[in-house]
Amino acid sequence: MDADLVSQALVVFTGKGLSPFPVRNVDRFAGHFGALTAADLAAEVQRLHDEFYKVEPRADESLVVAADRATAVFVARHPELTSDAVDALRWCYTYDWK
Numbered sequence: 253m254d255a256d257l258v259s260q261a262l263v264v265f266t267g268k269g270l271s272p273f274p275v276r277n278v279d280r281f282a283g284h285f286g287a288l289t290a291a292d293l294a295a296e297v298q299r300l301h302d303e304f305y306k307v308e309p310r311a312d313e314s315l316v317v318a319a320d321r322a323t324a325v326f327v328a329r330h331p332e333l334t335s336d337a338v339d340a341l342r343w344c345y346t347y348d349w350k
Contacts, residue, residue: 253296259337261285261293262300268340274347276301300330304341309349319346 264284267275278297281290304326309318323342327333 253292255332256334257285257289258293258296258300259334261297262333262337263340265297265301266340266344268336268343274344276344300333301341301344303329304345305348315346315349318349 261281261284263269264280265276265278267273267277278290278294281293284290285293304322307318307322307325309315313321319342322345323338326341327338330338
């Protein structure tokens with residue numbers, strides 16, 4: 253799947269730039285990417301979202317440090333994704349773990 257398309261979908265999914273807090277919603281995909289592509293993107297975006305969250309904060313680290321660590325691990329695994337996509341996932345992560 254095209255990395256730029258997946259990156260765009262991650263940003264749309266999280267609601268970054270549309271909402272002051274994360275609002276994960278795959279229903280927006282059809283309007284942005286078309287119904288056929290939306291189903292494929294939904295599965296991939298959910299998989300990547302879940303993968304980012306596998307790095308949980310440790311009791312001895314701040315949320316910023318945990319987010320930096322999760323981001324570094326994710327970027328090492330997915331260098332093909334844009335910084336906007338990674339920032340959107342980090343935004344969700346820090347909101348959820350605060």
